[in-house]
Amino acid sequence: GIQVEQSPPDLILQEGANSTLRCNFSDSVNNLQWFHQNPWGQLINLFYIPSGTKQNGRLSATTVATERYSLLYISSSQTTDSGVYFCAVPDSNYQLIWGAGTKLIIKP
Amino acid sequence: DAMVIQNPRYQVTQFGKPVTLSCSQTLNHNVMYWYQQKSSQAPKLLFHYYDKDFNNEADTPDNFQSRRPNTSFCFLDIRSPGLGDAAMYLCATSREPQLAGFVAGSYEQYFGPGTRLTVT
Numbered sequence: 001g002i003q004v005e006q007s008p009p010d011l012i013l014q015e016g017a018n019s020t021l022r023c024n025f026s027d028s029v030n031n032l033q034w035f036h037q038n039p040w041g042q043l044i045n046l047f048y049i050p051s052g053t054k055q056n057g058r059l060s061a062t063t064v065a066t067e068r069y070s071l072l073y074i075s076s077s078q079t080t081d082s083g084v085y086f087c088a089v090p091d092s093n094y095q096l097i098w099g100a101g102t103k104l105i106i107k108p
Numbered sequence: 109d110a111m112v113i114q115n116p117r118y119q120v121t122q123f124g125k126p127v128t129l130s131c132s133q134t135l136n137h138n139v140m141y142w143y144q145q146k147s148s149q150a151p152k153l154l155f156h157y158y159d160k161d162f163n164n165e166a167d168t169p170d171n172f173q174s175r176r177p178n179t180s181f182c183f184l185d186i187r188s189p190g191l192g193d194a195a196m197y198l199c200a201t202s203r204e205p206q207l208a209g210f211v212a213g214s215y216e217q218y219f220g221p222g223t224r225l226t227v228t
Contacts, residue, residue, distance in 0.1 A: 033216060041196050041222050043151070048216040086150060095165075096217065098150030 002027045002091055006099035013077055014107050021072040021102045023087035030090070032063050034072050037084045037101075046072070046085075077106045111135070112220035114199050120226045121189050129184040129223045131199030140182040141217065142174060143198040151198055157182060158204065186225075194227045 003026040013019055023032070034046040047054050047061040049070065054061050058078075063070040074081055084103050088096040112133045121127040131140065138159050143151035155164045157176045171193070173185040186193055199220040 043219040095153055
């Protein structure tokens with residue numbers, strides 16, 4: 001089945017810094033989602049991005065499907081950006097295959 | 109705003125005492141999912157409904173059951189909770205077309221806020 005790897009596993013930054021999170025996947029996919037799980041456990045959809053680039057405020061994402069990776073960029077980090085960032089891609093039969101996540105801590 | 113709602117947000121139950129978690133959605137999506145998430149791990153799919161068709165993951169314990177009485181609501185029943193069932197339970201929805209040759213799971217899943225279950 002599809003393997004999904006995220007890097008780095010942990011990231012600690014000062015407020016205002018920029019960061020890039022990476023998601024590699026082992027097979028071609030027709031969907032990729034990025035999620036942010038806040039410290040209270042809520043899972044928030046960030047991007048649905050099978051290919052190309054999307055931007056939403058300080059966040060943007062790029063998926064290069066032919067090379068089997070996606071990048072999530074966070075600019076001018078704020079403490080509210082802290083949490084775990086997951087990427088997930090579908091296997092057959094509705095199963096989302098999740099990466100292990102990147103735990104991001106933004107220090108004030 | 110259209111959304112996925114889960115109640116309660118926090119649930120405490122006793123070991124072995126049945127508990128029901130609920131999920132409702134105003135998105136009119138035809139697919140609803142239940143996930144279990146334990147600390148520091150990615151969510152794990154328990155089962156999903158494609159319309160009224162129930163699909164159980166092979167490794168989902170029999171202790172977990174689900175009901176979907178209509179498009180908007182879906183329930184997770186834990187018949188005899190054990191300490192190992194303490195977790196965050198997440199409900200999600202998606203709209204999947206019914207097309208020949210369509211690859212399932214291709215569409216965006218929207219998650220509710222989750223119910224954190226504690227077993228004492």
